Amino acid sequence: MGLSNVKKAGERHNADLAAIFHQMASCYRYLGAKHRFRVMAYDGATRTLSNLKNDISVYAKDEDALHELHGIGESIGEKIVEYLNTGKIKTFEQLKKKVPQGLLELMDIAGFGPATVKALHQKIHINNRDELIRAIETGKLKGLRGFGPKKIDNMKRGLKLFKEAHARMLLWDAMNIGEDILQEVLAFPGIKKAELAGSLRRKKETIGDIDIIATADKKDWKKIVSKFIALPQSERILAKGETRASIVLKKTNIQVDLRLVHEYEYGSALLYFTGSKEHNIKLRTWAKGKGWKLNEYGVFDAESDKQLAGATEEEIYRLFGMQFIPPELREERGEIENARKHLLPRLVNLKDIRGDMQMHSVWSDGADEIETIARYVCKEFPHYEYIVLTDHSPSERIAGGLQPADFIKQFKEIDRINKKLGKDFIRKGVEVDILADGSLDLPEDLLQQFDWVVASIHSGFTKDNTQRLLKVCERRDVHCIGHPGGRLIGKREGYTLDWNKLFEKAAATGTAIEINAQPNRLDLRDDLVKEAIEKGVMITISTDSHALSQFDFMQLGVAVARRGWCKIENVLNTCSWKAVEQFKRHKQHALKQAVK
DNA sequence: GCCGTTTTCGGCCCGACTGTTTTCAGTCG
Secondary structure (H helix, E strand, O other): OOOOOOOOOOOOOHHHHHHHHHHHHHHHHHHOHHHHHHHHHHHHHHHHHHOOOOOHHHHHOOHHHHHHOOOOOHHHHHHHHHHHHHOOOHHHHHHHHHOOHHHHHHOOOOOOOHHHHHHHHHHHOOOOHHHHHHHHHOOOOOOOOOOOHHHHHHHHHHHHOHHHHOOOEEHHHHHHHHHHHHHHHHOOOOEEEEEEEHHHHHOOOEEOEEEEEEEEOHHHHHHHHHHHHOOOOEEEEEEEOOOEEEEEEOOOOOEEEEEEEOHHHHHHHHHHHHOOHHHHHHHHHHHHHOOEEEEOOEEEEOOOOOEEEOOOHHHHHHHOOOOOOOHHHOOOOOHHHHHHOOOOOOEOOHHHOOEEOOEOOOOOOOOOOHHHHHHHHHHHOOOOOEEEEEEEOOOOOOOOOOOHHHHHHHHHHHHHHHHHHOOOOEEEEEEEEEOOOOOEOOOHHHHOOOOEEEEEOOOOOOOOHHHHHHHHHOOOOOOEEOOOOOOEOOOEOOOOOOHHHHHHHHHHHOOEEEEEOOOOOOEOOHHHHHHHHHOOOOEEEEOOEOOHHHHHHHHHHHHHHHHOOOEHHHEHHHOOHHHHHHHHHHHHHHHHHHHO
16 A cells, blocks of 8 residues: 655654554553453554654655554554545544543543543443543542542542643753662661662653662561651652552652662662663563563573572673663663674763863853863863863854854963963864754854864754755864754754755765753754664764753763764764864865765 | 564563452553
């Protein structure tokens, strides 16, 4: 089946289709256990669509590309094409007649599963959220079998927190909150080891809840759980058992789970609690096929039930004949197969970074003087060999963009400070604006005087951004594309862009692409980093600091690089400045070759 | 409904906690 009537480019189908498949999964969930595997399939398709890089219509152009997507088989593939052609899916329309729409929404609320919702619908004819709220208020639920007072309380809370429950927190905020709580847990009497697990350990860009895994003698568990749920930050206790407890924090409403295990289970528990869910499922399924059973207590021989590994993660991966898989890679993106073949990359580390490639001073919209910045970085990051000052160009009026004459003055100021420091520590850079037509807002003769030129899009998001960026890559006076996706996490989606074309052009012209480490940018995104380096693109990691405290964001940038499978040689600012100069010469050469 | 270096048919991760029950279903991660 081909595509006859593709909607015009730039329209977003992924989110719409993901929402439909999510609802279809909910429908089948409601319709009973006989559909449970179908539910898994639609859940899988929902996940795939949510994480897709390009619009689904790009893949739907050819049947093979569509079916290469994990979780998209024949039937769901046909439904995608049907949706792209007609805007509807017949099966879904029919399902909607069987399951009232208001019930699907109810199933998205914490504590509401299909059985609960079905009972409410069949016994007291609830069809949506409003009717449920009224039923609770009027006491209609009292005496209903299976609906005791605690269950009703939980339902009320779920309804109230519905919106907040969906909010995720920026990685940076979660790292700070998580570290604070971890320190408190480590101070509990009896704790032997404890660390953060979950998506926080994997350094995902946003975090849903915080997981802590800890080991202690079993006799101390009860005391430790009591201490944990009594933490002053705790607003409410969600669950409390022998081995685990969950609390919700004040203000942030973020959930923190603590899991206690024996020392001989610590590694398997850490593995389990770190996830991702998809990585765990794949690993467990694979182990099962080898005659093992993997759970949070260890790896066991399926026949004898004897524990074969479990104290450390290293031990488990070793038993499986795999390389150790760093948490940042555990996303089911091929890491298990590569670990088996011993082909995992040796990932870049924070300590490999030798300079910061983008920052702003009071000359534009930064908070500090150039000299203050330089002295601070020299002190706090003693292994840095250079920083690149990149104040804004004229178009960024709000950000106090500099005029050409200002930059000439700034050059002198930088020379003066470098002389005082006794080394060429501060490099002369600029974050130049890419205008609507892909031209830049500073003259070429000035741009050529900079040590490093980052070009960024700050406005005109609806223009043809692919063409704008391709044009910029072809310029000899531009070395890097800044925050290429233009997104602000939780606020603004990135603009549409043909990433393949950009990566190919960047690789061919020797133009670097930035990972901007601002907590709400993390742009280039991790999955795109992986594709970029596979195409041969050089990556830079910069904090884009506007204040001294922001230089610490470098660890976020490195986390994104690691999640994108970056080795040290994929990241330009793991090199000396001499090598950066060489990279720039390489670009001049590449452009000359292209002209011939 | 998807998927395959054990399978194109027969599987599909696995256990803890809660609430309301007298032995377990539902929900979650």
